[in-house]
Amino acid sequence: MGDKTERPARLEKAQRDVVMLGIATAAIIMFVGIGGTVMPQVARSFLDANVAPPDTALVNALLLNIALIIFGWRRYVDLNREIAQRRAAEEAARHLSQTDPLTGCYNRRCAVERLMEALVSTDEGHCSVGFVMIDLDGFKAINDSYGHQAGDELLLGIAERLREVAPETASVARLGGDEFAIVLPIDTEDMAPVEEWANRMVAHVAQPIDTETGPIEVTISAGIAFQETDPELDNTEGAARKLMHRADLAMYQAKKEGRNRYCWFVKAMEDEARIRREMEVAIRGGLDRGEFSPHYEQQIDLETGQLVGFEMLARWESAELGTVSPEIFIPVAESCGLIGPLSEMLIRRALSDAQSWDPSLSLSVNISPIQLRDPWFPQKLLKMLMASQFPAHRLDVEISESCLQENLVAVQAMIVSLKNLGVRVSLDDFGTGFSSLTQLRSLPFDRVKIDRSFVGELRKVAEAAHGSDAEREQQDHIVSTLVSLGQNLHIPVTAEGVEDESILATLRQMGEMKGQGYLYGRPEDAAAVLKRLGELNMLAENTQPAVVPPANEPEQRKSA
Template identity: 40%
Template sequence: MVRVIACVFEQHNLWLVALAALICVSACAGVFFVLDGLTGGGRTRRRWLFLAGLLCGGGTWATHFVAMLGYEPGLPIGYHLGWTVASALIGVMGAWAALEIFDRFEHGVGQIAAGLVLGGSIVALHYVGMAGVQAAASQQWALDLVIPSFLLCAGFAVGALHAYRLAPRRYRIFAGAGLLLLSIVSLHFTAMGALTLAPDPRLAMPSQALDRNMLGITVASGAAAALFMGVLMALADRRITATELASAQRAAAMALHDALTGLPNRRNLRETLERFLANSRPCFAVVAVDLDRFKPVNDLYGHAVGDEVLVKAARHLAEAAAPDGFAARLGGDEFVLVLPFESEDGLIHQLSSLIAQFAHPLRLGKNEVRVGATFGVAIAPADGDDADTLLRRADVALYRAKGEGRGRFSFFEHGMDARVMERAALERDLRVAIAEDEIIPYYQPLVQLASGSIGGYEVLVRWPHTERGLIQPDCFIPIAVETGLINEMTFNVLRRACRETLNWPGAPRISLNIAPVQLHDRALPQKLLQVLSECGFPPARLEIELTEDALVADLDAARTLLASLKNMDVRISLDDFGTGYSSLRHLRELPFDSLKIDRSFIRNMSDDEEALAIVKTIVQMAKSLGLGVTAEGIETERQAAELEALGCERGQGYHLGRPAASFAAELEPRARDERLRAGAHPRS
């Protein structure tokens, strides 16, 4: 140890030793920097392993010769070209071979072998290079330092590769480079301490020996250039690799996440559910979520507002699922929540709170919209032990909740599957029936109570199914609304009704119901006018009936649309007055021609004084506003008489005429006229 220290401080120029150390540090760091950026395989990986070997072998060789430039043995020295070049090749090729072995074997003997090959190549580089030292002196080596130099170099080289492999990622470059630095430095100075140049007058400096100063300048410049280029290439590749990796990560994230909301998508949801099930998680709920009034909002305000609604809904759901749950978007306004829970009461409370949160209006710029949500809940593992079953049964429960009125949640119960399959079959058949124009109009007369004459007909819909028989509207209209088929069905039925009634005696007016969701279609007046024009049907003979539910979402939009209808000379009637959101403001601000008293008041008016008083008030109010009045659901002669006495103009109900297909409805006025000529009561 004393000889080694004396060699460093007495036989070396410390400034050049410091330069050699700087080159060595840079080379060692560059080696592991390149290794840390290795990705992929094939020729590209081999090229980068060669670059790492070049940095290691070339950096070690440069360190050796710059340090030799600072070696001052007290007599002139030079270098043999062949041995000098050979030492460089040994260092580079040996380091490359060691790193190839290191890359192929992650553990065990392969790792040790890689370290020994690396250490051996550094030892060989040094001693072959020393064999090329030429001076008028003989070389004398002390084996008690030569052998430790090999052991130190090999031991630190093995340690450098192991440290890089085992250290935490943020520290492994420092760990590997530090130990490789010790391997090179311990070898050089221990070996130099083992060397004694004994002057020998019989030996002369060869004339062709490389000048040490010229060699030092060449080596230092070449080493600096090589290190700079190597590290620059590694940095460029690291940046390219990082960019490619980031792009790949973005692509992978896009494949598993919804682009609009950022929530996991269907594929991600399925994988997560399978993971939840495989990990034997405690009970968790799979909640199918459907936004109740999303389509009308989207149609009324446009897709930009619709997207904003979806983003806000996604945020609410993600917050509800945190920290242990999971929220995903399947598409459209369909979402799924995965909620671990400890008690059913706690789950019910959480779902109720979330339903209430969705019931609050959303502020979107200048607009305020109410959307609402409905949930269907399946419990794992009780309702299913695989992702597909749980998702299907959550959907089944969702169908039930939507059928019960929306804005609520429903748990899956066994037996629901059959009902959902039945409903799915009905939906499938309905699509075909609408496409093939199989939904037909039925006509129920609107009778003048005073004279008994028919002043018009309400157009009702029926579905003559080949297997189920005549299906009533309350069985399929909700499905048509929910699936977006209602517009096509309405226009098909209107077109058929216009053609059938165009030439009926007396040119009766026909009255058509419009679903609330259809009022959000700003092009509705133009579409209706197009149908009327196709059939040559006068707009003045059409009356549109709508309920007040259709008005509450956006009164200004409703006012504009109804004004367009009025400009076309279409009459407008407010249906089911007295229920829902009845408001005098609607009668005052919107251009209604008449209103229809809901059948619930008519049914009870004969036995309930309060119902009778309500009917009387409605009739008087309508007259004062200049509106016509029609009473729905007249089932008895007594009801008809009382309504006539109250001043109600028109009536509708089974007592006055049942709904009938085109042929039977056309014959009804003739039969009625014959009864009147025979002296029968107008309403008999």
């Protein structure tokens, strides 16, 4: 609509300018013609009183010509001024369309254009074009902790440092949010200078940046990809998009490897991304077809050998892929936003299965860090408890220790909300997330679970023929310290990874605790659990506790 109304206005204005040019030209011609006749008569009548003055009509015509010339000149000056202003406005608009308003770097659109220009102008041979994708580590947490003003100052500081360290022929861009990019030339025959530059860039950015709230430290993860011959790409824009995608994959690999580093793109990253996309499609289909099911691992009182509960674990029998390990599909479900629906479906089924268990048995469920960020999760859990009529005090929600490092205030609020429902909350993977004593004291956990990586070392050292007494004592000391920490804070302890009698005997010497592991059998589906509980007289209609014998035979454990 704006273009349609603007176009006639511009056309009309151009027509007026042409008319005014014609009028001014005609006025000048008439001025020359009339002035040549009138001006001598005026001069003679001025010098000689006897000479008659020129004709009044000619004088008026001359004055009119002069007025038209003056008007035309002013219009010409105004037109030049307007053209200059229009050019300045167009230049400003072009600048705004190419740069990020906060940092002054190129924006995403211009970054693609610069990359395409570099690809076109690259000489054949060993000279190539590199694209560096850069993402700030933990920027959201900084925004939440210090505010958006400090976040903007941080982005300005990062942009300035990237410009400082970038080569003169490179282009620095901010793609949006906390993502930056650099287009730079690369000599493929000598990659050492690029690697030195990348190390220098990572170290330079990691230095504290001064803001109004004080110095803030932030690190970056970077991915680097350079132009390669690809017969599938027949246009420059496609090559640029492909290069950006590959640098993005390398950047995410740098994050997975620990952040504060850079990674080169390798072909395997594309294969992994393709597999992840296929896995995401398979997970969506598996959810629709009901291929996911809960399995249950026994939890035992180590001192009495009594069965006290089960931990629910996710299992997937895919019609296309067969049995898929949780270590594979859970990270994919988290990254594609499916972990919430998947977990809630499994929890609903587990609550339904546990209704037939003895009332003394508890049910433990793990929740993802993604769910922990969902403020509506307690309400969702309450709805599931009410729908299944499952007593809240029998449900134990397990939170990974690594979650405490993300946002302690949000985690504390979530734990309080969950406990207000009447459920118990446990700290899972205790000892792996570097939680402090202050955090454990400030968070109202009902139980801590020692990670199986520590418990499993007890058996490894005991079985090693060369294992010294000092090594055994060191491993015992790690586990006993974690147990003592829980006991001193009056928090019950559960040990994961109880896989043989030697581990069980060592743990029993450390005090009262619960345990779970393959010593008592592998995780079972709902039907196998019902059969086991029926043999132990621990179904809902029975109330007699039973002692669970360890499943010592390797063949029995393997078949389980």
